[in-house]
Amino acid sequence: MPIQELMTKANLRANLIAWLKTKDPSEHYDYRNSDTCALAQFFRENGYPGCWVGSYSVNIGTGPNYEEVMALPEGWDEAAMGNAFWFQKHSRTFGRMLKRVQRLPE
Numbered sequence: 001m002p003i004q005e006l007m008t009k010a011n012l013r014a015n016l017i018a019w020l021k022t023k024d025p026s027e028h029y030d031y032r033n034s035d036t037c038a039l040a041q042f043f044r045e046n047g048y049p050g051c052w053v054g055s056y057s058v059n060i061g062t063g064p065n066y067e068e069v070m071a072l073p074e075g076w077d078e079a080a081m082g083n084a085f086w087f088q089k090h091s092r093t094f095g096r097m098l099k100r101v102q103r104l105p106e
Contacts, residue, residue, distance in 0.1 A: 012073060016042055016101055025095025031081050038080050038097055039072070075104045 019042050029038045034052050043051040043058055052059045052066070055077045061067035079100040082092050 013101065013104065013106060015046065017098065019045065020094055020098040020101060023094035023098075025093060025098065027094050029092055029094065029097075031092050038092075038094065039076070073104075076101075079104060 020038075029041065030036045031038070034040055034054070037053055039058065040051060040053045043053065043060075048058075048060050050061050053072075057069055057071050059066040059069050079097060080092075082096060082100065
């Protein structure tokens with residue numbers, strides 16, 4: 001799926017929810033690591049292996065000259081970060097993220 005199509009709000013939310021449902025709900029991810037954060041894993045598993053995810057955007061390609069820089073929808077960073085401060089790990093499981101994403105407006 002082309003990144004522009006994947007990044008439309010409806011497609012992105014639906015695809016992320018479907019992907020999160022395939023993950024072990026008790027598995028932790030590291031929000032602080034752009035290689036192992038949940039959103040980077042999602043993009044890589046959807047055909048974008050060369051991606052870097054920041055707080056508000058996903059960069060596709062290989063740095064420092066990324067081919068595409070796409071803004072993440074509002075609320076997505078908070079859904080990935082969870083209820084904890086950015087440097088804490090305890091609330092970052094795929095199951096908890098699924099619940100947070102499902103609460104985001106469509």
